[in-house]
Every structure is written in C-alpha cells, then in structure tokens.
Amino acid sequence: MVVRRILSAVLAVGLVAACSSGDDAGSEDAGGEPSTTSTSTAPPEPAPAVASEFVENECWWDLPDTHPDEVTITCGTVEVPSDPTDPDSEPFTLAVARAHHADSDPDAAPILLLHGGPGGSALGGALNVGDGSLVADRDLITFDQRGSGRSLPSLNCPEKEEAILDALGTADPWEDEYAANRTAVEACYERLTVDEGIDLDLFDTPTSVQDMEVLRETFGVEQWNLWGGSYGTRLGLDYARTHPDRVRSLLIDSVYPPQVNGLERELQRVPTALQRLFDACAEDEACAGLGDLGEQFDQAVAALDAEPEAVTTTVRVGGEDVERDFVVVGSDIGAGMFAAMYQTDLIPAIPTIIADLAAGGRAIIPLYVQTGVPQLVDLSEGAYISIECADSGTAIDDDEREELVADRSGDTLVALTTAMTFCDVWPVEPVDPSFSEVAVPDVPTLVYGGTLDPITPYTDSAEQAEAMPDAVYVEVPRGGHGVAAFDDCTRAVRAAFWDDPATPLDPCTASIEPVPFAVEAG
Numbered sequence: 001m002v003v004r005r006i007l008s009a010v011l012a013v014g015l016v017a018a019c020s021s022g023d024d025a026g027s028e029d030a031g032g033e034p035s036t037t038s039t040s041t042a043p044p045e046p047a048p049a050v051a052s053e054f055v056e057n058e059c060w061w062d063l064p065d066t067h068p069d070e071v072t073i074t075c076g077t078v079e080v081p082s083d084p085t086d087p088d089s090e091p092f093t094l095a096v097a098r099a100h101h102a103d104s105d106p107d108a109a110p111i112l113l114l115h116g117g118p119g120g121s122a123l124g125g126a127l128n129v130g131d132g133s134l135v136a137d138r139d140l141i142t143f144d145q146r147g148s149g150r151s152l153p154s155l156n157c158p159e160k161e162e163a164i165l166d167a168l169g170t171a172d173p174w175e176d177e178y179a180a181n182r183t184a185v186e187a188c189y190e191r192l193t194v195d196e197g198i199d200l201d202l203f204d205t206p207t208s209v210q211d212m213e214v215l216r217e218t219f220g221v222e223q224w225n226l227w228g229g230s231y232g233t234r235l236g237l238d239y240a241r242t243h244p245d246r247v248r249s250l251l252i253d254s255v256y257p258p259q260v261n262g263l264e265r266e267l268q269r270v271p272t273a274l275q276r277l278f279d280a281c282a283e284d285e286a287c288a289g290l291g292d293l294g295e296q297f298d299q300a301v302a303a304l305d306a307e308p309e310a311v312t313t314t315v316r317v318g319g320e321d322v323e324r325d326f327v328v329v330g331s332d333i334g335a336g337m338f339a340a341m342y343q344t345d346l347i348p349a350i351p352t353i354i355a356d357l358a359a360g361g362r363a364i365i366p367l368y369v370q371t372g373v374p375q376l377v378d379l380s381e382g383a384y385i386s387i388e389c390a391d392s393g394t395a396i397d398d399d400e401r402e403e404l405v406a407d408r409s410g411d412t413l414v415a416l417t418t419a420m421t422f423c424d425v426w427p428v429e430p431v432d433p434s435f436s437e438v439a440v441p442d443v444p445t446l447v448y449g450g451t452l453d454p455i456t457p458y459t460d461s462a463e464q465a466e467a468m469p470d471a472v473y474v475e476v477p478r479g480g481h482g483v484a485a486f487d488d489c490t491r492a493v494r495a496a497f498w499d500d501p502a503t504p505l506d507p508c509t510a511s512i513e514p515v516p517f518a519v520e521a522g
Contacts, residue, residue: 046084049213068132084210095150108138116230119384121149147383155382157188204390223248240441249501273454287517300357305330341454342481389423393430444501445471450479478514
C-alpha cells in the first residue's frame with residue numbers, strides 16, 4: 001500500500017459520487033538483509049492435510065435488512081498447522097463463514113471464495129449474497145487467509161497506519177514521509193517477530209494452498225468450485241495446479257498470475273492505468289469534448305502541489321470517530337484516480353472529476369478525506385508485505401531506492417511505499433522458484449478481465465486464459481477491477497459455468513457494451 005494512496009484511494013466512491021452528481025457519498029506496504037535467493041535443496045514437502053474442526057461462533061457482524069430469509073450464514077473458526085510440514089506445529093486460526101440456501105443441493109460441490117490482497121479480508125463486513133440466487137444451487141464457503149482479516153495471528157501493522165495518518169496531516173517532503181513509513185514498517189516487523197514470536201516465513205501463497213486443503217478435509221468436500229478475484233486468482237491458480245483432482249471448476253476474475261512479479265510492475269501501474277483512461281476518453285466523442293484529459297490531470301496535480309488543501313474533519317478509524325487535520329497535495333490526485341478505476345461503475349465519472357479539479361474545483365476534497373481514511377484498516381500490511389516479498393522475492397538495492405525517492409513523479413509514488421521497497425527490512429524466506437512458472441492446470445476455467453483494470457491489467461487475464469487448455473475468456477470494455485457481476489450477461493455466464501463447467505460460452509459476451517462516460521452535453 002501507499003502512504004498517500006490510502007487517503008486518495010480506496011473509498012473513491014465518495015469522491016466520484018459527489019463530483020458527478022452533487023449527492024452525498026455512496027457505499028482494498030526490523031532490520032535485516034533480504035533473503036531473496038533459494039537454497040539448493042528442495043523445500044520440505046507439506047504433510048498430508050487432515051481434517052480439523054469447524055468451531056461455530058456468532059458472526060462478527062449483523063446481516064443487512066435485505067438479507068434473504070432462506071439463506072443461513074454460519075460463522076466459525078478452523079485451526080490449521082502453522083507449519084504445513086509439521087502437523088504438530090502450533091496452530092493458526094482461520095476465520096470462516098458458510099452460506100447455505102434452504103433449497104440448495106447439499107451434495108453439490110460448494111464454491112470456495114478466495115479474497116484478494118494479499119492481506120485483504122472476506123469477513124471484514126457482512127457476507128453479502130444479494131438476493132440469494134448466488135447460493136441457490138450450492139453452498140458458498142469463504143475464509144480470511146492466514147495473517148489477514150479476522151484470522152489469527154493477525155499481521156496488522158498499526159504502526160504503519162499511524163505513520164500514514166501523520167503523513168497525511170502534512171505537506172512534508174516526500175523523503176521525510178517515506179523515511180517515517182520505513183521506520184514504522186521496521187517497528188511492525190520487530191513487534192511481530194520479537195515481541196509476539198511470529199515466524200513470518202510461514203506466510204506465502206503455497207502455504208495458504210495447504211490451508212485450503214485443511215478446509216476441504218474439514219468440510220468433507222470432494223471437489224471445490226474455486227472463485228478468486230485479484231490476488232485470490234493467484235491462490236486459486238496455485239491450488240488448481242497442485243491439486244487439480246480437487247477442483248471441479250475455476251473462476252478467476254482480474255487475474256494476478258504466479259508468473260507475474262507484481263513488485264516489479266509497481267513503478268508503472270499508475271501512469272499505465274491513467275494513460276489507458278486518457279486514451280479511452282480521447283476515443284469517445286462525448287468524453288473527448290472535455291479536452292486533453294492528460295493535460296488537465298497535470299494541471300490539477302500542479303495546482304494542489306502549489307497550494308495544498310488543508311482539511312479538518314472527523315473520520316472513523318479502528319471503530320472510533322477521531323478528528324484530525326489532513327493536507328491533500330497533488331500526488332494524491334493520481335493515486336485517487338487510480339483507485340477509483342478499481343470500480344467499473346465509477347470509471348465513467350472520472351474524466352469529469354479531473355476536468356473539475358483542473359478548473360480549481362475543491363469542494364469534493366473534505367469528502368474525499370472523510371471516506372478514504374477509514375479504509376486504512378482494510379488491509380493487513382504485515383500479510384501483504386510477507387506474501388509479496390516471499391512470492392516475488394524482489395528487493396531493490398539502496399541506490400535504486402534513493403533514485404526513486406529523489407524522483408517524486410507519479411510513476412514512482414506507488415512503488416515508494418509498497419513491498420518492493422520494504423523487502424530489505426522485512427526479510428522472509430522466498431518460495432520455491434517453481435512457483436513463478438506459468439500455471440496451466442487442466443481444469444475447466446472461466447476468466448474475466450476489464451480493459452481499464454488499473455492493478456491487474458486485462459492482458460494478464462487474456463494471456464492466462466490463452467495458456468490454459470480448458471479456459472474461456474470474457475472481456476468487459478472499460479471494466480475495472482472485478483467484472484464478473486458487471487451485467488446480466490456476465491452474471492448469466494457465471495451461473496451457467498457453475499451449473500455445468502462444460503457449457504459453451506454465451507454469445508452475449510461478444511456484445512458487452514461499456515458504460516457511457518458521464519459527460520454533460522455541450
């Protein structure tokens with residue numbers, strides 16, 4: 001995650017809703033040298049997974065009033081060996097939930113939903129099954145992956161959250177903010193490893209795959225229907241290639257494949273995503289009428305850098321309302337637009353927002369702060385850094401880091417505070433190099449990609465589908481991050497796939513229409 005991305009990022013819903021309609025807002029990076037080279041010997045083989053016990057408890061949240069009566073949500077925990085190679089190792093506790101429809105087939109292979117991140121959560125809020133049709137035919141099981149969300153031990157880093165809040169309260173030089181952030185990461189690492197005695201080598205994707213096997217044995221599941229989004233696609237792909245006989249179907253949306261080193265891409269994510277948006281606007285007659293969106297973006301950034309916007313507001317952090325001072329600067333704009341592009345329904349309004357900011361509009365900024373800051377608690381930073389550094393094994397050297405810090409441009413902002421620049425102070429054992437090979441499990445697979453997805457480019461989804469022997473690909477024009485529920489067509493394709501993974505792709509996928517840009521007629 002990013003110091004300034006957090007504020008401008010995640011709940012850009014408020015930003016876009018207010019700017020586009022004038023209404024209120026609506027509704028997820030201790031010292032030491034890096035360990036980046038694998039040993040010459042193969043890693044120990046995991047012990048065969050054995051069933052644990054699903055211990056029921058009250059759910060962590062109240063269900064919404066719209067929750068269908070015929071769907072029961074059961075919450076609980078499952079213990080897994082902390083070290084899959086040692087069945088007798090001290091257990092970790094996974095938070096788990098299961099959705100069951102009164103009319104569903106109890107013998108049908110359940111869906112296992114894999115959340116993103118890494119370090120995200122499936123159970124941070126009430127499990128939403130919509131009108132119940134999602135689970136009408138089969139149960140849905142989901143869990144917070146080890147170190148994440150409500151699972152224990154928690155790898156949350158409150159030290160880093162406080163550093164972020166402090167940085168958001170000033171317009172200090174980027175170097176100072178970055179240094180404070182690194183110090184906070186070091187403090188979190190020391191607390192987790194020294195004070196709490198947690199072995200951070202036990203947090204990576206292949207280890208989470210073994211947790212999935214424990215869950216399968218615990219619930220007596222013969223085969224899963226795996227459903228992963230974002231980082232969850234990486235976890236699903238790794239499970240499917242190592243346990244293909246346990247996978248009835250694989251649905252992956254906005255793919256982050258094992259062969260992609262996400263840390264190396266951090267430098268280009270923001271400018272690449274924004275350029276795709278600018279190009280899409282220029283190719284649309286109505287949107288092009290706004291003028292050169294790239295130039296307007298630069299104007300908005302320059303204006304806020306020249307005159308930062310100070311905001312004092314009450315925000316909800318950690319379940320408490322706190323009043324704090326914030327300062328919004330130019331670099332927040334790119335990060336905010338980048339984050340807004342995650343949500344397909346927000347993308348149409350972004351060009352108008354950029355034009356408004358370029359023209360001096362600042363009325364949205366307090367809401368921008370108020371809705372964005374609470375999302376600080378939505379990611380377990382310790383899990384994120386551990387897993388990314390273990391999976392990708394990337395650490396930049398001191399010279400590269402100094403060069404990045406010296407260049408405060410939009411293309412390096414995100415990289416400065418993600419795992420790419422923290423692996424050297426967060427040493428973990430890298431996974432076996434074979435993990436980075438292209439995953440080509442021979443299982444029925446449905447792949448989705450959105451052409452304006454800012455974090456997992458649609459080209460990765462398309463290439464992953466092309467590499468697999470039994471995969472079909474659905475592309476959503478101007479789609480953001482996560483498009484399986486974009487419209488009636490994409491939802492119908494998903495339902496038909498779960499009903500019969502061999503079902504031919506519905507022809508409707510060839511005529512999916514993008515949502516028009518929200519541009520007033522001139």
